[in-house]
Amino acid sequence: MKSKSIKGNSVTEIANQLSASLADGFSPTIAIVFMSIKQDIAAICQLLDDQSITIFGATTAGEFTDGEIGEESVAILLMDLKRDYFRIEFIETGTNTTRQVAGQIGENGVLTFNKPAFIVASGGISTDGEMIVQGIEDAVGAESPIFGGMAGDDFTMTGTFVFTNNKISNDGLIALIIDNERVNVQGLATSGWKPVGTVRTITRSEGNVVYTIDDEPALDVVIRYMGVDKNLDAWKDVIVNVGSEFPMQLQRDRSAPVLRAPLYANQNDRSLVCAGSVPQGTKIRFSLPPDFDIIDKVVAECNQIKELEPEADALIMFSCKARHLSLGPMVSDEIDQVMNVWNSPMVGFFSYGEIGKTVQGKHEFHNNTCSLVVLKEN
Structure with missing residues (x-):
């Protein structure tokens, strides 16, 4: 060919x-x-x-x-x-x-x-x-x-x-x-992204929508993790940053972790919409970008x-x-x-x-x- x-x-x-x-x-x-x-x-x-x-x-x-x-x-x-x-x-x-x-x-x-x-x-x-x-x-x-x-x-x-x-x-x-x-x-x-921080739990999700992490609103958790004001008006930029720099690594017992990044957030219910499924009960860790x-x-x-x-x-x-x-x-x-x-x-x-x-x-x-x-x- x-x-x-x-x-x-x-x-x-x-x-x-x-x-x-x-x-x-x-x-x-x-x-x-x-x-x-x-x-x-x-x-x-x-x-x-x-x-x-x-x-x-x-x-x-x-x-x-x-x-x-x-x-x-x-x-x-x-x-x-x-x-x-x-x-x-x-x-x-x-x-x-x-x-x-x-x-x-x-x-x-x-x-x-x-x-x-x-x-x-x-x-x-x-x-x-x-x-x-x-x-x-x-x-x-x-x-x-x-x-x-x-x-x-x-x-x-x-x-x-x-x-x-x-x-x-x-x-x-x-x-x-x-x-x-x-x-x-x-x-x-x-990928090359590396896990960091404590293990957290997805406590409420439906398909690719994550509502709570450790029983807290998912958007608030990721914003706090990034160390910024949760009332920041430019919340879209927050999601862009967490998606590109600190994606979630879904932990699995018998295979390597798979990454999930939020695409956008709902300000009303503080949920995150990800590009793929995030099953309720999943253990996650946030990530750091790869090295050189x-x-x-x-x-x-x-x-x-x-x-x-x-x-x-x-x-x-x-x-x-x-x-x-x-x-x-x-x-x-x-x-x-x-x-x-x-x-x-x-x-x-x-x-x-x-x-x-x-x-x-x-x-x-x-x-x-x-x-x-x-x-x-x-």
């Missing part, structure tokens, strides 16, 4: 780069499209549709190709993957739950391929990402590869979208289902994946916006060094939650994490 990445700040720039990419006879069948909500989604999709290219698309909180990070731009990975090897599923949630919609995607996957692999993106700020994983696994079991991310909206928290040819939704899922017998899909999810050795850790884990898949035709990365906020310029180094492990075309975006598999764990929903997908046609 051949792949090329292109990037631009306007429809005209993308049109020119697309034309240049096709000039040598390259004939892509699918495009992974990550773009700002400020870009013209319909016009970009029309460019690709005119070339009969299937689209897997999501809006972003920043996007990149290879090691070049953009803001309010468009990043596209073009691949000439055989059409028999993949299928796009696009389902709006409607009256169904996220888990039901994800379950339908899983069912369609096993009806199409003996061994399906899933790359998923979700529109909708309040979507519970954990339900995406659980829904797909309801249909396919726990062994099928599942990677992906929650769409972004330039951190405005006004609405996130997923899209494909002639379809767009702020309340639904898009899935690229791949024949894992024809295309090897490997990957990993890694985080890139070495990420690259070392990538090299473990490279032992399973020495070569890559293409790379897709879902990196939490919180990593971008916390790591600053270091995040560009992280992207560069991960790409250089395989030296293959890459596309990625800064997301509101990530789906992936830790080196020794299972496929789960994460926050504050970098989730990498490695594709190699057999």
Whole structure:
């Protein structure tokens, strides 16, 4: 499989780069499209549709190709993957739950391929990402590869979208289902955040909404933890800071902790809305941002994946916006060094939650994490 990445700040720039990419006879069948909500989604999709290219698309909180990070731009990975090897599923949630919609995607996957692999993106700020994983696994079991991310909206928290040819939704899922017998899909999810402080308990929660921690309003607990006035007017900034710098680590008995970051808060009942489920009774610890050795850790884990898949035709990365906020310029180094492990075309975006598999764990929903997908046609 051949792949090329292109990037631009306007429809005209993308049109020119697309034309240049096709000039040598390259004939892509699918495009992974990550773009700002400020870009013209319909016009970009029309460019690709005119070339009969299937689209897997999501809006972003920043996007990149290879090691070049953009803001309010468009990043596209073009691949000439055989059409028999993949299928796009696009389902709006409607009256169904996220888990039901994800379950339908899983069912369609096993009806199409003996061994399906899933790359998923979700529109909708309040979507519970954990339900995406659980829904797909309801249909396919726990062994099928599942990677992906929650769409972004330039951190405005006004609405996130997923899209494909002639379809767009702020309340639904898009899935690229791949024949894992024809295309090897490997990957990993890694964070680097370190637990700190005492163990606390989620004493009241429903799904991805946390009402109380140690029987205190959840918003008050995290604000006090950060050492600021709980009546601070700029409460949105407080949530941004706690999400990027001090996410909650959910403690589990038989596996590594998983991170949950609040996306926004309810000032009336002092609750926190997280990107994934936080079960009542869960023990948590807050976190500290990673040290400067985080890139070495990420690259070392990538090299473990490279032992399973020495070569890559293409790379897709879902990196939490919180990593971008916390790591600053270091995040560009992280992207560069991960790409250089395989030296293959890459596309990625800064997301509101990530789906992936830790080196020794299972496929789960994460926050504050970098989730990498490695594709190699057999």
